[in-house]
Amino acid sequence: MNSKKNAFYAQSGGVTAVINASACGVVETAAKSKKINKVLCGENGILGALNENLIDTSKESKTTIAKLKNTPGGAFGSCRFKLQDPVKQKKEYERLFEVFAAHDIGYFFYNGGGDSQDTTYKISQMAKKLKFPLQCIGIPKTVDNDLPFTDCSPGFGSVAKYVATSTLEAGLDVKSMAETSTKVFILEVMGRHTGWIAASSCLAAAKAGDPPHIILLPEVPFEKGEFISQVKQTVKKNGYCVIVASEGTQTKNGKFLADSGSTDAFGHKQLGGVAPVLASMISKIGLKNHWAVADYLQRSARHIASKTDLDQAYAVGKHAVKLAISGETAVMPVIKRISNAPYKWKIETAPLKNIANVEKTMPKKFISKNGFEITSSGKRYLSPLIVGEAPCFYKNGIPDVASLKKYSVKKKLKSF
Amino acid sequence: MNSKKNAFYAQSGGVTAVINASACGVVETAAKSKKINKVLCGENGILGALNENLIDTSKESKTTIAKLKNTPGGAFGSCRFKLQDPVKQKKEYERLFEVFAAHDIGYFFYNGGGDSQDTTYKISQMAKKLKFPLQCIGIPKTVDNDLPFTDCSPGFGSVAKYVATSTLEAGLDVKSMAETSTKVFILEVMGRHTGWIAASSCLAAAKAGDPPHIILLPEVPFEKGEFISQVKQTVKKNGYCVIVASEGTQTKNGKFLADSGSTDAFGHKQLGGVAPVLASMISKIGLKNHWAVADYLQRSARHIASKTDLDQAYAVGKHAVKLAISGETAVMPVIKRISNAPYKWKIETAPLKNIANVEKTMPKKFISKNGFEITSSGKRYLSPLIVGEAPCFYKNGIPDVASLKKYSVKKKLKSF
Numbered sequence: 001m002n003s004k005k006n007a008f009y010a011q012s013g014g015v016t017a018v019i020n021a022s023a024c025g026v027v028e029t030a031a032k033s034k035k036i037n038k039v040l041c042g043e044n045g046i047l048g049a050l051n052e053n054l055i056d057t058s059k060e061s062k063t064t065i066a067k068l069k070n071t072p073g074g075a076f077g078s079c080r081f082k083l084q085d086p087v088k089q090k091k092e093y094e095r096l097f098e099v100f101a102a103h104d105i106g107y108f109f110y111n112g113g114g115d116s117q118d119t120t121y122k123i124s125q126m127a128k129k130l131k132f133p134l135q136c137i138g139i140p141k142t143v144d145n146d147l148p149f150t151d152c153s154p155g156f157g158s159v160a161k162y163v164a165t166s167t168l169e170a171g172l173d174v175k176s177m178a179e180t181s182t183k184v185f186i187l188e189v190m191g192r193h194t195g196w197i198a199a200s201s202c203l204a205a206a207k208a209g210d211p212p213h214i215i216l217l218p219e220v221p222f223e224k225g226e227f228i229s230q231v232k233q234t235v236k237k238n239g240y241c242v243i244v245a246s247e248g249t250q251t252k253n254g255k256f257l258a259d260s261g262s263t264d265a266f267g268h269k270q271l272g273g274v275a276p277v278l279a280s281m282i283s284k285i286g287l288k289n290h291w292a293v294a295d296y297l298q299r300s301a302r303h304i305a306s307k308t309d310l311d312q313a314y315a316v317g318k319h320a321v322k323l324a325i326s327g328e329t330a331v332m333p334v335i336k337r338i339s340n341a342p343y344k345w346k347i348e349t350a351p352l353k354n355i356a357n358v359e360k361t362m363p364k365k366f367i368s369k370n371g372f373e374i375t376s377s378g379k380r381y382l383s384p385l386i387v388g389e390a391p392c393f394y395k396n397g398i399p400d401v402a403s404l405k406k407y408s409v410k411k412k413l414k415s416f
Numbered sequence: 417m418n419s420k421k422n423a424f425y426a427q428s429g430g431v432t433a434v435i436n437a438s439a440c441g442v443v444e445t446a447a448k449s450k451k452i453n454k455v456l457c458g459e460n461g462i463l464g465a466l467n468e469n470l471i472d473t474s475k476e477s478k479t480t481i482a483k484l485k486n487t488p489g490g491a492f493g494s495c496r497f498k499l500q501d502p503v504k505q506k507k508e509y510e511r512l513f514e515v516f517a518a519h520d521i522g523y524f525f526y527n528g529g530g531d532s533q534d535t536t537y538k539i540s541q542m543a544k545k546l547k548f549p550l551q552c553i554g555i556p557k558t559v560d561n562d563l564p565f566t567d568c569s570p571g572f573g574s575v576a577k578y579v580a581t582s583t584l585e586a587g588l589d590v591k592s593m594a595e596t597s598t599k600v601f602i603l604e605v606m607g608r609h610t611g612w613i614a615a616s617s618c619l620a621a622a623k624a625g626d627p628p629h630i631i632l633l634p635e636v637p638f639e640k641g642e643f644i645s646q647v648k649q650t651v652k653k654n655g656y657c658v659i660v661a662s663e664g665t666q667t668k669n670g671k672f673l674a675d676s677g678s679t680d681a682f683g684h685k686q687l688g689g690v691a692p693v694l695a696s697m698i699s700k701i702g703l704k705n706h707w708a709v710a711d712y713l714q715r716s717a718r719h720i721a722s723k724t725d726l727d728q729a730y731a732v733g734k735h736a737v738k739l740a741i742s743g744e745t746a747v748m749p750v751i752k753r754i755s756n757a758p759y760k761w762k763i764e765t766a767p768l769k770n771i772a773n774v775e776k777t778m779p780k781k782f783i784s785k786n787g788f789e790i791t792s793s794g795k796r797y798l799s800p801l802i803v804g805e806a807p808c809f810y811k812n813g814i815p816d817v818a819s820l821k822k823y824s825v826k827k828k829l830k831s832f
Contacts, residue, residue: 011592012709015587015589015592015593015664044595044596045596047595047596054542055508072585072588072589073585073587073588073589073590073591073592074592075588076592077591077592077594077595079593079595079596079597080596080597081596082608085565099815128700152726153767161813161814162813164813165719165814166713166717167431168714168814168815168817169488169489169717169718169719169815170711170713170716171489172487172489172716172817173431173490173712173715173716174489174712175489175493176427176460176490176491176492176493176494177430177490177494177495177496178429179460179465179493179495179707180460180461180495180496180497181495181496185711185712187608187713201494201813203812203813204814206819211591255417261632273689273692273707274698275709276689276692277568290711290712291709291711292708292709292710292711292712292713293691293707293708293709294708294713295581295601295706295707295708296586296589296601296708297585297586297589297603297708297713299586299589300585300589301582302585303581303719303720304584304719305811316539318732340796351745365634383812383813384774386812386813386814387811387812387813388457388813389807391807394805395804396617396619396799396802396803396804397577397722397804398577398580398581398584398620398622398802399581399584401470401584401588403622
């Protein structure tokens with residue numbers, strides 16, 4: 001008789017450049033454990049459990065599993081899907097436990113952001129109530145860096161490195177052209193509610209006057225007059241101006257600039273894009289400008305991942321398994337910063353109980369008085385997160401990513 | 417008495433991730449030559465010569481010069497500036513020769529695209545007429561890959577690698593989210609008149625069904641109906657659709673999609689952006705979509721430069737010096753492909769005489785019948801250009817770029 005139980009692992013919410021490194025940490029650590037039989041992954045997140053679409057990772061080669069560290073996106077498919085409230089509507093939760101029972105699942109790992117970890121918590125509570133033996137462990141992930149309890153969120157450091165590097169590189173481009181051409185460059189980055197990603201562009205500057213010259217954060221109400229005046233001043237002083245804007249840049253009454261009513265030729269409301277809105281303001285004052293919108297490029301850029309971030313993503317996956325087999329539940333491994341210089345960190349454990357109600361915004365002390373820059377304490381926090389390179393492997397000039405065979409586990413239940 | 421002459425080098429037009437590697441090739445090769453004294457660089461291209469703003473590279477350390485290979489943008493400043501026609505207006509040309517005489521310039525190197533090389537040619541003809549001993553050598557550069565005489569243009573391979581890599585990475589992101597979220601992703605890339613850059617995204621696909629699914633080229637008239645139908649079909653078949661669009665995508669009557677009359681909230685005409693225009697079409701058919709505009713990020717991305725491209729950029733710089741000291745003038749080193757597999761190339765020499773009148777567009781045989789894909793012969797051409805990695809050095813997590821001291825040469829003339 002086998003006393004081992006299977007583990008369920010799934011990815012949830014917006015994916016990152018390193019979420020598969022967490023998956024790799026889970027699968028590789030579970031393979032060494034005497035308590036875990038197979039790791040079965042949910043296809044497209046929790047939907048995989050609901051629909052009994054499970055992928056058997058034990059049939060993938062060790063090389064393929066190791067290559068997950070080299071692969072952006074969610075290798076097993078992710079989802080934006082919120083389970084119904086178990087108090088009002090139990091059906092979905094009941095189904096989950098049917099599937100867990102049918103596939104001998106004793107461990108539940110959910111790799112996601114705040115909402116997903118709230119789900120993990122609810123499942124742990126349901127297991128308790130049902131007396132179903134299930135260790136439920138959250139694995140943190142989000143490029144937004146807004147998860148509570150952890151010093152940083154796996155996925156963020158790599159976006160930060162992408163944004164800092166891109167700002168530095170595009171800044172050199174604009175600087176060399178500014179005498180006779182483009183004077184202002186705008187880079188739009190992610191961050192609807194928090195400015196962590198835009199803030200990380202500050203790491204591109206080695207000395208005063210280096211780009212970025214203006215950072216726009218959702219935390220700081222946008223004032224057109226002040227912004228334009230800052231652009232003019234910067235161009236006058238440096239000959240050019242590089243702006244990094246959060247997609248969530250908003251006015252003091254909470255109106256997103258990107259939703260400022262732009263219409264296309266057909267009179268349709270334009271989709272997002274704070275960069276083109278800023279560009280049109282700058283064109284009005286006669287400054288030639290260019291703009292870029294990084295969108296998914298930033299969060300999938302495994303080729304420029306931060307080694308620190310990759311290591312942390314792997315570590316939380318590995319540690320999640322250790323917590324589960326030591327009998328913990330309703331917890332999440334988190335990153336604890338021990339020191340800034342040299343940067344040292346370790347893994348600690350946080351309860352999932354209150355995770356849904358806490359969002360980590362940028363501390364005020366990280367934002368300069370004029371609202372356009374990041375202070376030295378902000379830089380001290382951000383700086384170590386982008387350190388270290390984790391070059392991916394290439395084949396024919398492009399990243400050599402994991403190609404999973406995705407062996408489906410045979411279904412045992414009726415469809416949901 | 418010193419029989420050595422100084423060399424003038426300048427950068428022109430839109431910069432690239434590897435134009436400074438050409439500069440490095442010029443400076444390092446000149447340093448070994450018995451015929452060249454110093455390399456004096458024009459600050460901001462030819463403007464540096466007109467305004468007698470010259471940078472003495474002999475005062476930079478060898479380490480700094482070597483680091484140019486690690487540095488995107490134009491390290492000496494570039495310009496978009498067209499000299500007046502020497503037949504109609506000689507003033508500018510006369511000034512150039514005054515400056516060359518004052519600074520003992522015997523070699524002229526101009527690193528740029530077609531227009532810049534036309535300038536190089538005109539200067540060579542003027543030198544001949546004036547019996548001014550000046551070897552004029554063009555050094556090819558353009559991300560657009562539209563230069564004639566050369567198999568490819570230094571700068572293009574690195575953009576191609578960036579675009580292929582970004583398409584692969586963002587494609588994995590979208591694929592993993594498509595079940596419950598974004599179904600269509602649009603990446604807008606450079607290329608106003610030719611689709612070389614968009615075409616290079618085809619290298620992201622390892623097998624049928626891989627992104628990119630639709631490539632929009634300026635060479636193929638945009639038909640909204642066909643496009644939308646292709647998007648629908650692709651989503652139906654693969655569950656998601658990745659589109660790579662040239663900024664110069666246009667209708668059959670030559671109207672750029674990006675100039676389709678979009679207006680912002682203030683009623684101002686929006687600046688460019690074919691991606692948001694396509695996004696609004698796709699939203700109309702009810703498919704959730706996201707879009708990115710790579711803009712300067714793509715042409716300054718030294719961190720993901722192609723080793724092949726970097727080597728070629730260095731080689732044309734080095735070879736330009738060899739041509740000059742061997743007495744050649746009005747020529748440009750070009751890349752000649754010897755074989756595809758294994759990829760072999762060498763440097764040959766092309767005359768500058770007709771360069772202004774020739775533009776290399778994509779051959780029809782590179783474009784699939786439906787106009788949305790690249791054929792296997794196109795892939796054979798593009799494939800070797802992105803091969804090889806040339807990782808840059810990093811410091812504190814960001815690229816460690818050359819920081820030139822830029823010693824100004826003392827002016828000897830009145831200002832122009």
